[in-house]
Amino acid sequence: MLGRVRTAVAQLVGGLGPAARPQLRGTPLAPPRPQRLPAFLQLTSEELQLADDHAGRAVQSPRESRRRLPWSTGYAEVINAGKSQHNEDQACCEVVVVDRRCSPRSVPTVPSLLQGRKDLCFHYWGLFDGHAGSGAAVMASKLLHLHICDQLRDLVDILQDSSPPPLCLPGIARELPAEQNRAPLAQADAELPSDALPRFHLEKAVSHESLVIGAIENAFKRMDEQIERERMTRLVAGGCCALAVVYLLGKVYVANAGDSRAIIIRNGEIIPMSREFTPETERQRLQFLGFLRPELLGNEFTHLEFPRRIQHKELGKKMLYRDQNMNGWAYKRIEEDDLKFPLIYGEGKKARVMATIGVTRGLGDHDLKVYNSNIHIKPFLSCVPEVRVYDLTQYEHCPDDVLVLGTDGLWDVTNDREVADVVKEVLMDYEPNDPCRYTVAAYELVVRSRGVLKERGWRLPNDKLGSGDDISVFVIPLGGPGNYT
Amino acid sequence: MLGRVRTAVAQLVGGLGPAARPQLRGTPLAPPRPQRLPAFLQLTSEELQLADDHAGRAVQSPRESRRRLPWSTGYAEVINAGKSQHNEDQACCEVVVVDRRCSPRSVPTVPSLLQGRKDLCFHYWGLFDGHAGSGAAVMASKLLHLHICDQLRDLVDILQDSSPPPLCLPGIARELPAEQNRAPLAQADAELPSDALPRFHLEKAVSHESLVIGAIENAFKRMDEQIERERMTRLVAGGCCALAVVYLLGKVYVANAGDSRAIIIRNGEIIPMSREFTPETERQRLQFLGFLRPELLGNEFTHLEFPRRIQHKELGKKMLYRDQNMNGWAYKRIEEDDLKFPLIYGEGKKARVMATIGVTRGLGDHDLKVYNSNIHIKPFLSCVPEVRVYDLTQYEHCPDDVLVLGTDGLWDVTNDREVADVVKEVLMDYEPNDPCRYTVAAYELVVRSRGVLKERGWRLPNDKLGSGDDISVFVIPLGGPGNYT
Numbered sequence: 003m004l005g006r007v008r009t010a011v012a013q014l015v016g017g018l019g020p021a022a023r024p025q026l027r028g029t030p031l032a033p034p035r036p037q038r039l040p041a042f043l044q045l046t047s048e049e050l051q052l053a054d055d056h057a058g059r060a061v062q063s064p065r066e067s068r069r070r071l072p073w074s075t076g077y078a079e080v081i082n083a084g085k086s087q088h089n090e091d092q093a094c095c096e097v098v099v100v101d102r103r104c105s106p107r108s109v110p111t112v113p114s115l116l117q118g119r120k121d122l123c124f125h126y127w128g129l130f131d132g133h134a135g136s137g138a139a140v141m142a143s144k145l146l147h148l149h150i151c152d153q154l155r156d157l158v159d160i161l162q163d164s165s166p167p168p169l170c171l172p173g174i175a176r177e178l179p180a181e182q183n184r185a186p187l188a189q190a191d192a193e194l195p196s197d198a199l200p201r202f203h204l205e206k207a208v209s210h211e212s213l214v215i216g217a218i219e220n221a222f223k224r225m226d227e228q229i230e231r232e233r234m235t236r237l238v239a240g241g242c243c244a245l246a247v248v249y250l251l252g253k254v255y256v257a258n259a260g261d262s263r264a265i266i267i268r269n270g271e272i273i274p275m276s277r278e279f280t281p282e283t284e285r286q287r288l289q290f291l292g293f294l295r296p297e298l299l300g301n302e303f304t305h306l307e308f309p310r311r312i313q314h315k316e317l318g319k320k321m322l323y324r325d326q327n328m329n330g331w332a333y334k335r336i337e338e339d340d341l342k343f344p345l346i347y348g349e350g351k352k353a354r355v356m357a358t359i360g361v362t363r364g365l366g367d368h369d370l371k372v373y374n375s376n377i378h379i380k381p382f383l384s385c386v387p388e389v390r391v392y393d394l395t396q397y398e399h400c401p402d403d404v405l406v407l408g409t410d411g412l413w414d415v416t417n418d419r420e421v422a423d424v425v426k427e428v429l430m431d432y433e434p435n436d437p438c439r440y441t442v443a444a445y446e447l448v449v450r451s452r453g454v455l456k457e458r459g460w461r462l463p464n465d466k467l468g469s470g471d472d473i474s475v476f477v478i479p480l481g482g483p484g485n486y487t
Numbered sequence: 488m489l490g491r492v493r494t495a496v497a498q499l500v501g502g503l504g505p506a507a508r509p510q511l512r513g514t515p516l517a518p519p520r521p522q523r524l525p526a527f528l529q530l531t532s533e534e535l536q537l538a539d540d541h542a543g544r545a546v547q548s549p550r551e552s553r554r555r556l557p558w559s560t561g562y563a564e565v566i567n568a569g570k571s572q573h574n575e576d577q578a579c580c581e582v583v584v585v586d587r588r589c590s591p592r593s594v595p596t597v598p599s600l601l602q603g604r605k606d607l608c609f610h611y612w613g614l615f616d617g618h619a620g621s622g623a624a625v626m627a628s629k630l631l632h633l634h635i636c637d638q639l640r641d642l643v644d645i646l647q648d649s650s651p652p653p654l655c656l657p658g659i660a661r662e663l664p665a666e667q668n669r670a671p672l673a674q675a676d677a678e679l680p681s682d683a684l685p686r687f688h689l690e691k692a693v694s695h696e697s698l699v700i701g702a703i704e705n706a707f708k709r710m711d712e713q714i715e716r717e718r719m720t721r722l723v724a725g726g727c728c729a730l731a732v733v734y735l736l737g738k739v740y741v742a743n744a745g746d747s748r749a750i751i752i753r754n755g756e757i758i759p760m761s762r763e764f765t766p767e768t769e770r771q772r773l774q775f776l777g778f779l780r781p782e783l784l785g786n787e788f789t790h791l792e793f794p795r796r797i798q799h800k801e802l803g804k805k806m807l808y809r810d811q812n813m814n815g816w817a818y819k820r821i822e823e824d825d826l827k828f829p830l831i832y833g834e835g836k837k838a839r840v841m842a843t844i845g846v847t848r849g850l851g852d853h854d855l856k857v858y859n860s861n862i863h864i865k866p867f868l869s870c871v872p873e874v875r876v877y878d879l880t881q882y883e884h885c886p887d888d889v890l891v892l893g894t895d896g897l898w899d900v901t902n903d904r905e906v907a908d909v910v911k912e913v914l915m916d917y918e919p920n921d922p923c924r925y926t927v928a929a930y931e932l933v934v935r936s937r938g939v940l941k942e943r944g945w946r947l948p949n950d951k952l953g954s955g956d957d958i959s960v961f962v963i964p965l966g967g968p969g970n971y972t
Contacts, residue, residue, distance in 0.1 A: 156805075156818055169794045171805040171818055206794035206834055208807050208816045215815025287775075294779050309654045309691035320641075320656040322693050327871040330700025331693045333641055333656055349691055386812040 038136060040093040040143070042077075044068045056084045059460070061448050063441050071095050072125055076440030076477035078448040082411070083460055083470035090132035091409050091474040092143035092242070099123045103155040122158045125249040126150070127476050129262050131409040133359075134240030138229055138366030141238055146246060146365075149224045153217035154250075161210050161251060169205065214250060215389045218257045222246075222365070226385035230368045241366030244387065245276065245407055247478070252395045254405065254480075257387035259363035261410045266392060266480070267422045268403045274418070275390050275405065279363035281346045281353040288355060288362065288382050289326030292345045300377035303356055304342040312340055345382075351414070355382050363387070399481025401434035402426065408447070411473030415462065416451045424450060425477065440477040447475045523621060525578040525628070527562075529553045541569045544945070546933050548926050556580050557610055561925030561962035563933040567896070568945055568955035575617035576894050576959040577628035577727070584608045588640040607643045610734040611635070612961050614747050616894040618844075619725030623714055623851030626723055631731060631850075634709045638702035639735075646695050646736060654690060699735060700874045703742045707731075707850070711870035715853045726851030729872065730761065730892055732963070737880045739890065739965075742872035744848035746895045751877060751965070752907045753888045759903070760875050760890065764848035766831045766838040773840060773847065773867050774811035777830045785862035788841055789827040796832075797825055830867075836899070840867050848872070884966025886919035887911065893932070896958030900947065901936045909935060910962065929962040 039045060039053060043062055053062050063078045064071060071077060072095060081089040100122040126147045132139030160167050222244065229238055243260020256264045258276035266273040277283065285307065292298060292305030299305065307324040309331070320333040321340070334340075348354050355362060356372045356379055363384045370379045392405075406421055416424075425443045432439035453460040453468020460468035524530060524538060528547055538547050548563040549556060556562060557580060566574040585607040611632045617624030645652050707729065714723055728745020741749045743761035751758040762768065770792065777783060777790030784790065792809040794816070805818040806825070819825075833839050840847060841857050841864050848869045855864045877890075891906055901909075910928045917924035938945040938953020945953035 153817070167807070167816075169807050170801060204795060204833060204837070208794055212815045213817070216809070216813055216817035217815070219813050219815055220817050290772075290775070291779070294776070309693055310689060316655060322652070322654050324701070327869060328701055328704050329874065330697045330702070330704050331652075332638070332698070332701035332705050348689060352689070384812060389814065 038088050038092075038140065039079075040077075040095075042069070042071060042093075042095055054081060054088060056081060057455075059083065059452055059455070061445055061452070063445050066438055066441075070437060072097050073479055074437035074440055075127065075479070076442070076444035077475065078441065078444035079474040080411075080448050080452050080472070082472045085470060086136075086472075088136055089472045090136040090139060090240075090242075091411070091472040092128075092130040092132065092136065092139040093474055093476070094126070094128040094130075094143045094147060095476070096126045096147050097123065098126055098147055098151050100151050100154045100158055102158040120162055122154065122161060122250075124150070124154070125247075127247040127407060127478060129245045129407050129409055129474055129476065130242045130365075131260060131262055131411075131472070131474070132240055132242040133361070134367075134370070135238075136240070136242075137233075137236070137238035138240050138364075139242035141229055141232075141236060142225055142242055142244055142365050145228065146221065146225050146244065149221035149228075150218055150246070150248060153221045153224070154214070157213055157217065161213065167208055167210060167213055169208070210251075211253065211391055214248070214253070214255055215391070218246070218248060218255055218389050219386055222257065222259060222385050222387050226365045229366045233366070233368060238366065239369075241364050241368075241370065241383075243361055243364045243409070245409075246387070247405065247407065247476075249394070252393065254392040254394055255389055256392070256405075257389045259365070259385060259387040260361050261413075262408065263410075263413050264405060264407045265418050265421065266403070266405050267425055268397065268399065268480070270422065270426065272418045272422055273392070275392060277388065278410075279361060279384070279388075281355045281360065281362055282349070284362040284384075285324075285346050286326055287384075288346060289324075291382060293326045295381075298378075298381050299342075299345065300372070300375065302343060302372065302375060302377060303345045304339060305345050306334075306340065307344050307346050308340070311343075312336055314341060317341075355379060359383070394480060401479060401481055402429050403480040404440065404443070405476075405478040405480060406447070407476040407478070409472065409474045411469045411471035412447060412451050412475055414451075414471065415453075415466070415469045416447070421447060440479050444475045444477040447477070448473050523573050523577075523625065524564075525562075525580075527554070527556060527578075527580055539566060539573060541566060542940075544568065544937055544940070546930055546937070548930050551923055551926075555922060557582050558964055559922035559925055560612065560964070561923075561927070561929035562960065563926065563929035564959040565896075565933050565937050565957070567957045570955060571621075571957075573621055574957045575621040575624055575725075575727075576896070576957040577613075577615040577617065577621065577624040578959055578961070579611070579613040579615075579628045579632060580961070581611045581632050582608065583611055583632055583636050585636050585639045585643055587643040605647055607639065607646065607735075609635070609639070610732075612732040612892060612963060614730045614892050614894055614959055614961065615850075616728040616745060616747055616896075616957070616959075617725055618727065618846075619852075619855070620723075621725070621727075622718075622721070622723035623725050623849075624727035626714055626717075626721060627710055627727055627729055627850050630713065631706065631710050631729065634706035634713075635703055635731070635733060637709070638706045639699070642698055642702060646698065652693055652695060652698055654693070695736075696738065696876055699733070699738070699740055700876070703731070703733060703740055703874050704871055707742065707744060707870050707872050711850045714851045718851070718853060723851065724854075726849050726855065726868075728846055728849045728894070730894075731872070732890065732892065732961075734879070737878065739877040739879055740874055741877070741890075742874045744850070744870060744872040745846045746898075747893065748895075748898050749890060749892045750903050750906065751888070751890050752910055753882065753884065753965070755907065755911065757903045757907055758877070760877060762873065763895075764846060764869070764873075766840045766845065766847055767834070769847040769869075770809075770831050771811055772869075773831060774809075776867060778811045780866075783863075783866050784827075784830065785857070785860065787828060787857065787860060787862060788830045789824060790830050791819075791825065792831050793825070793829050796828075797821055799826060802826075840864060844868070879965060886964060886966055887914050888965040889914075889925065889928070890961075890963040890965060891932070892961040892963070894957065894959045896954045896956035897932060897936050897960055899936075899956065900938075900951070900954045901932070906932060925962045925964050929960045932960045932962070933958050 052060050059080050061078050061080045130139035130142045243262050245262035246257045248255040256275040261278040264275040266275055289305045309322050317336050319336055321336050322331045323334045324331055354360055358372055365385055368380055424446050428443040428446050429439050451469045451473050453462045462468050537545050544565050546563050546565045615624035615628045728747050730747035731742045733740040741760040746763040749760040751760055774790045794807050802821050804821055806821050807816045808819045809816055839845055850870055852868055853865055909931055913928040913931050914924050936954045936958050938947045947953050
C-alpha cells in the first residue's frame with residue numbers, strides 16, 4: 003500500500019524512500035533517539051545544552067551561516083521557565099514530493115490524466131505543543147507530513163487536472179454479495195413512487211480544494227492512530243496540539259487541532275487563519291457526547307455546566323446551569339446528580355475537561371485518565387483539525403506580508419495586533435530582499451513574549467508576567483524573497 | 488407553579504389571566520377552533536375564504552382601518568400556489584406582561600430587589616412555517632410567547648437589578664441524603680492536593696443577557712414538549728419552523744429554529760440576525776448522532792455522506808465520502824454497509840434528512856417516520872433555537888431602519904440585498920412618520936416574491952419562477968413612529 007516518500011531534508015526522518023514505509027504503518031521501529039529540538043536548527047551538543055537551560059532561556063533560531071529554511075522562513079523558540087524539564091514544543095519545516103500510488107490491478111478512470119505526468123510537491127510547516135511529555139510532539143513533528151503525503155498519493159493526477167474530481171475510482175474487485183443482503187431502502191428504490199426518495203442521478207460536485215482538506219484531516223487521524231499503536235514501543239507519553247500548514251498548487255491550507263494559532267498579516271491587516279479548541283470553545287460538542295454516552299462520565303461527572311461547584315447543603319435550591327443544547331443560562335432545582343463534578347469546568351486558561359486537560363483537540367493522550375480514577379479522557383478529545391484555506395494567487399503579496407504561527411506561549415501574552423506591530427517594526431529595519439529579516443522577526447516575537455528575568459520572574463516591559471511556557475514561532479513570508487512558484 | 492399571564496391582545500389565547508394556565512401544562516384543552524390565519528389580521532369570513540384561494544393568491548395585510556400592530560409593525564402574507572390546502576405559515580405579534588413567580592416558601596436572595604417592584608414587559612413577534620399540516624404552527628403561534636413569559640417569571644426582579652444575577656436561588660428544602668450517596672469526586676475534593684482539582688471558589692460570571700437567551704431556549708423546549716403531550720387531543724399533525732423575536736429591556740433577541748430568516752437593515756447595511764438550520768448546515772451534528780447511536784439509523788441508513796447513491800456493482804471501488812468529523816472529502820473503498828442510504832442526502836433546497844425532511848430544527852414532528860418504515864426522525868431534529876442579540880440602545884436608529892422576518896417562501900426567490908432595496912424603495916415613498924409604510928413594505932416584499940400569474944405559473948419580472956410556497960413577512964421599525972421605550 004505505501005510507496006515512496008521523498009523529502010527535501012532527508013535527515014529529519016532518518017533515510018527516506020522505501021525505507022520510510024514502516025514509520026507510518028507495519029512493524030514499529032525501535033524508539034527514536036531523543037531529539038528534542040527541530041533538526042533544522044542544526045545545533046551542536048553545547049548549543050543543545052544551552053537551549054535546555056531554564057534559568058537563561060536563550061532563544062534559539064536557525065544560524066545565518068547554516069542551511070536556510072524554504073521560503074526564507076523565520077523561526078525562533080525558547081524553553082519554558084521550569085514547568086517541564088525539556089522544551090515540549092516541536093517544529094518541522096519541509097518540502098515534500100508526493101509519488102502517485104500505483105495499484106497494479108487498477109485502471110485509471112481518466113487515462114488522459116496520465117499523459118505528461120507531473121510530480122506533486124508541497125511545502126510544509128508544523129508546530130507541535132506537547133503536554134505531559136514531549137513524546138507525542140516529537141513523533142508528530144517527524145511523521146505528520148509523511149501521513150499528509152500518503153493521503154495525497156491517490157490525488158496526484160486528480161489535483162493537477164482541471165476537470166472535477168471523479169466521484170468514483172476503480173478499485174480491487176470483490177465478490178458481490180447475494181442480493182438479499184442489500185439494505186432494504188436500496189432494494190425499495192425501484193418500487194417507490196418517484197417523489198418518495200431523491201433521484202438516483204443526483205450528484206454533488208466536490209472541489210479539488212475539499213480533497214486536500216479531506217487528505218489533511220485523514221492524515222491527522224492516521225497520525226493519531228499510529229501514536230496509539232506505537233506508544234509503548236516508542237515510549238511516547240502525553241499528547242500535543244498540532245498546527246500544520248501545507249502550501250499546495252497555489253493555496254495555503256492551515257490545519258489546527260489545539261490552542262496554537264495562525265494569522266496572516268497582509269498590508270497591516272490581520273486575517274485569522276485558525277481558532278483555538280478548548281473546553282470553552284468546544285463545550286457543546288463535549289456536553290453532547292457526555293449526554294449521549296453517560297457511561298463515559300464514569301458516574302463522577304455530570305454533562306451539565308454550573309457556574310461553580312455545588313455544595314451538598316444546597317440540594318433543593320435553584321442554581322444556574324447550561325445544558326448541551328443551550329447557549330444561555332437558566333435556573334434548575336439542584337438534585338443529587340448535580341453534585342457530580344461538571345464535565346467542563348473553569349474559565350479561560352483554567353477551563354478543563356474532567357478537571358484535567360485544557361485543550362480538546364490534538365494528537366496522543368491515549369492513556370490520559372482522570373486523577374485517581376479509571377475514567378478515560380481520550381473519547382472527549384478530537385484529533386481532527388479545522389482546515390482554513392487561503393488562496394495565495396488571489397492577491398499580490400509584498401515582502402512584508404507574512405503568515406505567523408505560534409504556540410500558546412506566544413499568544414498568552416501577545417495579541418494579534420501586538421504581533422503584527424512587532425513584525426512590522428522588525429521588517430522595516432531590513433531590506434525587503436534580506437532573507438534573515440523573517441528570522442529576526444520570529445526572534446523578536448519570542449524575546450518579547452518571554453520578557454526579561456527580574457527579581458520577580460520573567461517580566462514584560464509593562465511589568466506584567468512574561469510567558470513562562472515554551473514559545474515557538476514561525477514567520478513565513480508570503481511575497482518575500484522565497485520563490486515558491 | 489404557573490401563575491397569571493396577561494397579554495395585550497387577550498382574544499388570541501382565549502381569555503388570559505389565571506385561565507391561561509392549562510394551556511401550558513396540566514389537562515389538555517379541547518382542540519381549538521381551527522383559526523388558520525393570524526387573529527391580528529381580523530379577517531371577516533369572506534376575506535378568510537379569499538385568503539385561502541390558491542388561484543388568486545391575494546396578499547393579506549392588516550387593514551389600516553383596524554387595529555394597528557405594536558411599533559406600527561408591517562405584516563403581509565400569501566397562500567402557496569397549491570402545494571397544501573391551507574396556508575401553513577402562522578404569525579403572532581404581542582405585548583406580554585410578565586408576572587413574578589411567587590413561591591410561598593422561598594425567601595428572596597436579595598431583599599432590596601423587591602423595593603419598588605417593577606413590572607416586566609416584552610414585545611414579541613413570531614413566524615411559524617408549518618409542514619405536513621398547520622397544526623404545530625397554529626399551536627406554537629398561540630402559545631410560544633406564553634412559554635417565554637413563563638420562563639421569564641423567575642427573572643422579573645433579577646433582570647431589572649443592575650447587580651450580576653445570583654448563581655443560586657433559594658428553593659424548597661429537601662431531605663438531605665446520606666453522605667455515602669455523594670459523588671466520589673465531591674467527597675474526594677478535601678483529600679486531594681490543592682492543584683489536582685480546580686478550586687471551590689471559582690465562580691463564572693453570568694450576564695443578564697444570557698439569562699434571557701436561556702429562558703427563550705427553554706421556552707422552545709417546553710413548547711415542543713407540550714406539542715408532544717397534546718398532539719393527540721389537539722389533533723396536531725406535522726411540525727413547524729419557528730422564528731421568534733423578543734424585545735426586552737432595550738435588547739432585541741432573535742431566536743431561530745428552522746429555515747426562516749431575520750435581517751436588520753440599518754442605514755442601508757444588512758446585519759444577518761439568524762442562520763438557517765438545514766441538513767447541509769447541520770450535517771456534522773446529525774452525522775455525529777448517527778455515528779454515536781447507530782440504532783437510530785434502523786439498518787437502512789449510513790451516517791457517512793456520499794456525493795451520489797452507490798450502485799451495488801460498485802462494491803470494492805473507491806468513492807468520495809465525508810465522515811462526521813470531516814469538512815473535506817476523501818476516497819474510501821466501498822463496502823456492503825456503504826450501500827445503505829446516506830443519512831444526509833441532496834443539495835440546497837433538495838437536501839434531506841433520511842430522505843424525508845429538509846429542515847433540522849423546529850417544533851413538532853413527533854410522529855414523523857421514514858416512508859414505509861418504523862424509523863423515527865425526531866431524534867435527529869432539534870427544537871432549540873439559535874438566539875442572536877441586538878442592542879437597540881447602542882445605535883440611534885432612523886425611521887428607515889427595520890428588522891425583516893420572513894419564511895423561506897420569501898428568501899427562496901429574494902436575497903438579502905433585494906429585500907433591502909425593496910424596503911428602501913417603498914419607505915422613500917412615504918413620510919417617515921406615516922405608520923402604514925411598514926405594512927406597504929411587507930406587502931411589496933410578498934407580492935414581488937410571489938410574482939404574477941402567467942401562462943406558465945407565477946413569474947417574477949425577470950421571468951424566473953416566483954415562490955410557490957406560503958410567504959409571510961414582518962417589517963418591524965427600529966427607530967420609527969412606534970415608541971417602544
